[in-house]
Amino acid sequence: MSQFAINILFVGASFLLYIGIAIWAKAGSTKDFYVAGSGIHPITNGVAIGADWMSAASFISMAGLIAAGGYANSTFLMGWTGGYVLLAMLLAPYLRKFGKFTVPEFIGDRYYSDNARMVAVICLIVASVTYVIGQMAGAGVAFSRFLEVDSTMGLIIAAVVIFFYSVMGGMKGITYTQVAQYCVLIVAYTIPAVFISLQLTGNPIPALGMFSNHADSGIPLLTKLNQVIMDLGFSKYTADVDNKLNMVLFTLTLMIGTAGLPHVIIRFFTVRKVTDARWSGGWALVFIALLYLTAPAVASMARLNIMTTIYPDGTDAAPILYEDRPNWIKEWEVTGLIQFEDKNNDGRIQYYNDSEAFAPEAEARGWEGNEFSYNRDILVLANPEIANLPGWVIGLIAAGGLAAALSTAAGLLLAISSAISHDLIKGRFNPNISDKGELLAARISMAVAIVVATYLGANPPGFAAQVVALAFGIAAASLFPALMMGIFSKRVNNVGAIAGMLAGLVFTLCYIFTYKGWLFIPGTNNLADTPENWVMGISPLSIGAIGAIINFAVAFAVSRATAEPPQEIQELVESVRYPRGAGAAQDH
Amino acid sequence: MSGHSYDAENYWKANLRLIFGSLVVWFLVSCGAAMIFRPMLSGISVGGTDLGFWFAQQGSILTFIVLVFFYAWRMNKIDEQFGVSEE
Numbered sequence: 180m181s182q183f184a185i186n187i188l189f190v191g192a193s194f195l196l197y198i199g200i201a202i203w204a205k206a207g208s209t210k211d212f213y214v215a216g217s218g219i220h221p222i223t224n225g226v227a228i229g230a231d232w233m234s235a236a237s238f239i240s241m242a243g244l245i246a247a248g249g250y251a252n253s254t255f256l257m258g259w260t261g262g263y264v265l266l267a268m269l270l271a272p273y274l275r276k277f278g279k280f281t282v283p284e285f286i287g288d289r290y291y292s293d294n295a296r297m298v299a300v301i302c303l304i305v306a307s308v309t310y311v312i313g314q315m316a317g318a319g320v321a322f323s324r325f326l327e328v329d330s331t332m333g334l335i336i337a338a339v340v341i342f343f344y345s346v347m348g349g350m351k352g353i354t355y356t357q358v359a360q361y362c363v364l365i366v367a368y369t370i371p372a373v374f375i376s377l378q379l380t381g382n383p384i385p386a387l388g389m390f391s392n393h394a395d396s397g398i399p400l401l402t403k404l405n406q407v408i409m410d411l412g413f414s415k416y417t418a419d420v421d422n423k424l425n426m427v428l429f430t431l432t433l434m435i436g437t438a439g440l441p442h443v444i445i446r447f448f449t450v451r452k453v454t455d456a457r458w459s460g461g462w463a464l465v466f467i468a469l470l471y472l473t474a475p476a477v478a479s480m481a482r483l484n485i486m487t488t489i490y491p492d493g494t495d496a497a498p499i500l501y502e503d504r505p506n507w508i509k510e511w512e513v514t515g516l517i518q519f520e521d522k523n524n525d526g527r528i529q530y531y532n533d534s535e536a537f538a539p540e541a542e543a544r545g546w547e548g549n550e551f552s553y554n555r556d557i558l559v560l561a562n563p564e565i566a567n568l569p570g571w572v573i574g575l576i577a578a579g580g581l582a583a584a585l586s587t588a589a590g591l592l593l594a595i596s597s598a599i600s601h602d603l604i605k606g607r608f609n610p611n612i613s614d615k616g617e618l619l620a621a622r623i624s625m626a627v628a629i630v631v632a633t634y635l636g637a638n639p640p641g642f643a644a645q646v647v648a649l650a651f652g653i654a655a656a657s658l659f660p661a662l663m664m665g666i667f668s669k670r671v672n673n674v675g676a677i678a679g680m681l682a683g684l685v686f687t688l689c690y691i692f693t694y695k696g697w698l699f700i701p702g703t704n705n706l707a708d709t710p711e712n713w714v715m716g717i718s719p720l721s722i723g724a725i726g727a728i729i730n731f732a733v734a735f736a737v738s739r740a741t742a743e744p745p746q747e748i749q750e751l752v753e754s755v756r757y758p759r760g761a762g763a764a765q766d767h
Numbered sequence: 768m769s770g771h772s773y774d775a776e777n778y779w780k781a782n783l784r785l786i787f788g789s790l791v792v793w794f795l796v797s798c799g800a801a802m803i804f805r806p807m808l809s810g811i812s813v814g815g816t817d818l819g820f821w822f823a824q825q826g827s828i829l830t831f832i833v834l835v836f837f838y839a840w841r842m843n844k845i846d847e848q849f850g851v852s853e854e
Contacts, residue, residue, distance in 0.1 A: 245824075253823035257797045260828045264793045267835045268786045272842075386825055390814025399815025417816040419805060427798045434797075452853045454846070457839035464832045475824040756779055757851045 182570050186325045189574035190581060193363050194340050197356045197585070201344030204352045209617050212349030213280040213597050219354055219449040225462025228446045230357035230364065230586035232259075232467055234310075235317030236646070237474075238364055238583035243555025245478035249416035254426060256471055258433025260464060265438035265659075267460025271447040273666045273755040275456035280448065282441040282594075282658065283602045289665040291748055292673040293607065298680050300602050302657045303441045306650040307591045308632070310442075312643040314588035315636025318581060324514060324560070325577035331637045337585060338633040345589045346625050350449060353589045360582035365469055367579025370572055371562040372473045375480050378566060385476035393483075404479055407486045410494035411530065412537030416479065422716045432723035436651030439659030442587075442594035453758035481558040484565050489530045489551065498527045507564035516554040523547040592632060596624035641699040648691050648720050656683035656726025664734055669752045671734050672744045679734025687726035691719040778849040785841055789834050797827040 206212040219227070237259070245252045277285055283303060287296025315334055322333020344352040376388035380400055393403040404416050420426050437443065447456045488505060489498050501521065511517040519528060523546060530551035531537060563572040600621040605612050612620065635643065642649060657680045664671040664679070692698070694708040706712040708719065717725070754760075800808060805819025813821040846852035
């Protein structure tokens with residue numbers, strides 16, 4: 180059977196499974212549609228959060244990101260897991276106790292203000308839309324790469340599948356498909372990683388293999404990796420970072436942003452009670468960690484593998500002849516993700532860091548420039564071929580990459596559509612709408628959101644590439660502080676919360692736009708986006724944490740100067756703090 | 768649960784103490800051991816690199832898991848102790 184047929188088989192089978200689940204888990208009420216009837220088991224919810232959270236970026240790109248940056252990019256690992264500690268202790272149990280359907284709804288009720296709710300809706304939509312465009316585009320790319328269809332066509336197929344289970348089943352359909360998608364993606368990620376770890380270190384657990392001895396040389400794998408890449412002029416893999424302030428702030432921004440992302444928060448509304456919300460935070464982290472503990476191992480091992488493939492006799496000897504390159508390089512060259520140009524016409528692949536510091540050595544060896552480059556995604560996508568694994572593993576990677584993209588996209592689309600049908604249509608324009616009417620509105624909003632996301636995925640606007648800055652920055656600087664203060668302070672009032680959210684948001688966006696261009700339009704930035712220009716060395720991607728602090732400070736100051744919240748609001752705060760009487764999400 | 772009963776206040780204080788303690792650990796492993804204090808821990812070697820690197824790529828994630836489960840377990844006990852649990 181050809182690889183193409185195997186890929187079709189795996190992807191097709193996984194899609195049939197998702198559609199089957201959709202038919203089985205049809206939503207009958209708005210409660211089913213928004214929060215899966217609030218009857219999900221905490222472990223099931225943990226698995227679903229894992230799939231919801233791990234996007235095409237986590238699955239395909241994260242290992243490559245860490246491989247390229249080494250220690251410096253550990254920020255992503257800590258940031259995208261540490262947020263769950265905040266979520267599980269500071270938000271999830273209390274928001275579950277509150278027992279409503281959306282994030283803006285809590286903000287609107289707690290701050291007794293429709294305006295606060297609308298600010299939250301806008302923040303939610305901007306953050307989620309930015310995020311979903313990347314997922315849709317990622318699904319299109321995964322399709323085109325593995326199934327040899329045009330990426331727009333691939334995007335449309337992906338949209339049809341998501342449409343099927345999310346419009347029919349809402350949160351209920353999404354939850355159970357996410358469980359299936361998690362299984363597909365984690366198996367696909369782990370199998371090649373285990374084999375690579377076995378080959379390189381003899382240890383079947385990649386997270387341990389990474390700190391074991393390299394089988395061929397007998398020295399620790401990371402020491403070997405450091406040696407090899409430094410011999411070729413690259414910076415040390417485990418090297419420390421000078422600008423610790425920026426590193427800490429970036430990690431905190433990712434953490435706080437993670438905790439404030441609505442599509443993750445609403446998953447905690449699906450469990451039956453407060454204790455379940457606490458437990459599912461822990462389970463979510465376990466299922467996320469299965470991939471996140473493996474990713475850094477894949478990163479270091481795949482990077483070493485590429486180096487030793489090109490320099491089979493060590494870095495002092497001549498690199499491999501282009502003629503003799505392994506099959507996987509040939510195959511991925513076709514896609515353009517691996518590129519080679521024989522600059523000195525010696526028929527060999529010189530791969531090194533073209534830096535000034537390395538120039539004398541390159542010249543001495545007769546090299547006329549780096550000849551080899553690869554897209555970072557290769558580290559995961561080509562993993563099975565690098566490890567000489569059979570074709571079905573490649574099929575699995577194809578299905579896994581798509582599962583990661585689809586599950587995250589569906590979760591985001593649900594957050595967007597419930598904000599529209601519940602917060603805008605029912606909350607603002609037509610409060611008397613019947614449950615049936617609202618369910619229909621929710622389905623239509625979902626369908627529209629899918630169409631818009633598909634269009635934007637095919638024609639990504641400039642801001643789509645700024646997921647980290649925009650989605651995490653906004654969630655950290657506006658949503659998270661408002662939610663947290665709503666639970667932990669009885670004193671913060673409507674004026675204070677709105678002032679805080681706007682201050683955090685405006686400050687964060689202005690700082691980002693100053694360096695990245697206003698509304699990300701190229702050429703409109705006031706300062707070049709380089710470390711010398713950053714205030715105190717803080718990158719625009721790290722500013723969300725400062726935005727959050729500003730939000731807290733402004734909200735407290737303004738609340739102090741204005742009237743205290745009414746008695747019934749203080750009682751509401753009191754009631755979300757105590758688990759007793761949570762029960763089902765209220766119909767209202 | 769209504770009003771400011773003595774127990775309710777102590778329940779909330781117990782929760783705040785638990786959260787505070789957990790977040791101190793959360794901060795110390797990630798921002799501390801993995802980043803700010805990495806140079807100080809560089810003497811402790813772990814498989815070809817140092818303890819700070821291990822915390823950055825493995826240890827902090829493992830600690831986060833323990834923290835969240837510990838919090839859930841302790842909080843459920845505290846719920847019971849103060850008679851505010853759901854059942």
